[in-house]
Amino acid sequence: MQTRMQCGAGISRFLELACGAASILLAACNGSPTEPGGSAVANVAAGVAQAAAAVTGQSAPIATAYEKGTFVGFDTHTYPGDAVMRTWKKTPGSPYTWVGYYLPSPCHADKSWVGKRETLKEMGWGIAIVYVGQQTWGKTPKQLSASALAALRKRSDCAANLVTASQGTLEADDAIARAKAEGFPRGDVVFLDIERMENIPPAMRDYYRAWAARMLATGAYRPGVYTHEHNAPQVYADLKQVFVAAGDTETPRMWVAGGKGFDEGKAPQDVGYTFAGMWQGVIDVARSVANVKLPVDLNVASWMSPSESGVQPGL
Numbered sequence: 001m002q003t004r005m006q007c008g009a010g011i012s013r014f015l016e017l018a019c020g021a022a023s024i025l026l027a028a029c030n031g032s033p034t035e036p037g038g039s040a041v042a043n044v045a046a047g048v049a050q051a052a053a054a055v056t057g058q059s060a061p062i063a064t065a066y067e068k069g070t071f072v073g074f075d076t077h078t079y080p081g082d083a084v085m086r087t088w089k090k091t092p093g094s095p096y097t098w099v100g101y102y103l104p105s106p107c108h109a110d111k112s113w114v115g116k117r118e119t120l121k122e123m124g125w126g127i128a129i130v131y132v133g134q135q136t137w138g139k140t141p142k143q144l145s146a147s148a149l150a151a152l153r154k155r156s157d158c159a160a161n162l163v164t165a166s167q168g169t170l171e172a173d174d175a176i177a178r179a180k181a182e183g184f185p186r187g188d189v190v191f192l193d194i195e196r197m198e199n200i201p202p203a204m205r206d207y208y209r210a211w212a213a214r215m216l217a218t219g220a221y222r223p224g225v226y227t228h229e230h231n232a233p234q235v236y237a238d239l240k241q242v243f244v245a246a247g248d249t250e251t252p253r254m255w256v257a258g259g260k261g262f263d264e265g266k267a268p269q270d271v272g273y274t275f276a277g278m279w280q281g282v283i284d285v286a287r288s289v290a291n292v293k294l295p296v297d298l299n300v301a302s303w304m305s306p307s308e309s310g311v312q313p314g315l
Contacts, residue, residue, distance in 0.1 A: 003160040071304045072264045073128065074287070074296040075100025075280075079112035079178060082119060085291055089123045091290045095264060096192045097304045098126030100297075103178040103190075106171060108132035126305030128278070130226065131175040132193040134163045134207060141203040163203045168210030173209075189222040189253050189307045190215065194235065196228035197257070208235065209242050216246040224253035225308075226280075229271055232256045232291070236275050253277050253306065255299075258290045268302055277302045 064122065072095045080088075088096055102113045106132075120127060139160040144152065152161055156281020175190050184190075190209055197204065209224065215223035223242075227235045232254065239252040255278035259271040271279040282298040 010240040070265065071097045071126070071301045071307070073098035073100070073126065073278075073299045073301055074294075075102075075128070075130065075299065076294055076296045077102070077108075078110055079116055080294055082116075084294065085120065085125065086123055087292045088289045088294070089125055094289045096289070097126060098301060098306060100130050100299075101127045101182075101307075102130045102132070103175065103182065105130075105132045105178070105193075106157070106162070107135055107176070108193075109157070114182065117288045118182065124310070126303070127283050128301070129179060129190045130186060130193055131171075131178070131190050133171050133175075133211065134158065134160075134167060134203055134204075135195050136160050136163060136197055136201060140201050143203075163201070165206040167209040168207040169214045171221075172211045172214035172218075176215070176218060179221050184221070184307070186220055187222060189224040191226045191253070191255055191307070193222040193226045194228075194231070194261075197231055200231055200234055205234075205238055209238055212239055212242045212252075213246065216242065216248055222250075222253070224255065226255040226257065226278075227275070229256050229258035232273055232276070251275065253281065255301075255306070257281075257283070262298070262300075264298065264300060266300055268300055278306055 002050060003158055074096055079085075085099070088094055101117065101120070102108050102110065104111050104114065117127070135158070137160050141160050141163040143164075144161055149162075149164070149166075152159060156162070175192075179188065180192055194204070194208060212223040212225075221239055223239070225235055225239055236252065239254075243250065243252055252275075254273075254275050256268070256271045256273060256276040257280040259279065259281060261270070262279065266279070266281070268276045269278040271281070278299055278301040280297050280299045284295060285298065286293055287296050287298070288294075
């Protein structure tokens with residue numbers, strides 16, 4: 001039987017390790033926004049902190065959150081059907097915990113996901129709400145007169161010349177109305193899909209900042225952004241400024257696409273940015289569960305249901 005002195009010494013040693021681990025973990029998590037996420041360091045620190053917590057009987061919530069911080073999900077353009085989604089969720093060994101849920105939006109007219117929220121929730125799926133807003137399509141948006149802009153809106157829902165601040169505000173209202181119609185709870189995160197640009201035109205920056213500002217102003221839903229890793233630092237910096245201007249202290253949820261070295265065991269931060277809460281690392285690939293094949297984009301996330309406002313990383 002262990003003596004009280006030996007037990008006390010053991011606890012003291014583990015407390016020392018826990019303190020050191022906490023320092024390492026906080027250092028890993030508090031890097032600059034564009035600093036590569038040191039997930040390997042944080043994982044070691046988390047493990048030590050968890051071991052110390054087990055001996056002392058105390059909890060290590062920061063370490064627990066990080067250790068549980070990778071959840072595999074997928075997105076695909078068209079709703080695959082109830083039977084397919086049930087198979088992919090319920091088959092033992094299926095790695096998928098969440099799915100992208102596409103709202104009808106300016107640059108995604110498909111309505112196949114409409115009305116499927118409750119069905120997916122009953123199956124146990126986590127959800128990332130996606131709103132595909134205006135895109136530049138490699139063009140520089142032109143500044144149109146009010147009459148020309150109104151005429152363009154009548155002709156098209158999705159055009160580079162619709163990339164304006166006023167359109168961002170209008171489409172935030174549209175995203176809110178559509179999310180509400182699907183029954184998503186107040187406070188859920190809606191991800192604005194912004195595809196890759198070689199350079200981000202000022203008009204696009206005005207557009208997504210206005211979109212996010214309107215989302216925050218109404219308080220109905222939270223703004224998040226899906227963006228390519230090439231554009232992610234600028235988009236994150238702009239979005240963070242919008243949050244600060246609104247008096248909001250939360251970190252914007254960022255879904256980053258691209259990068260190298262992806263696999264389903266990686267943390268989102270391994271895309272190269274500590275602010276990344278989700279990482280889409282593979283696109284348009286065929287995957288099968290129980291011989292049921294789908295064309296999907298593969299992702300990892302820090303949340304098992306990325307749009308849920310009350311779901312903290314790892315919970």
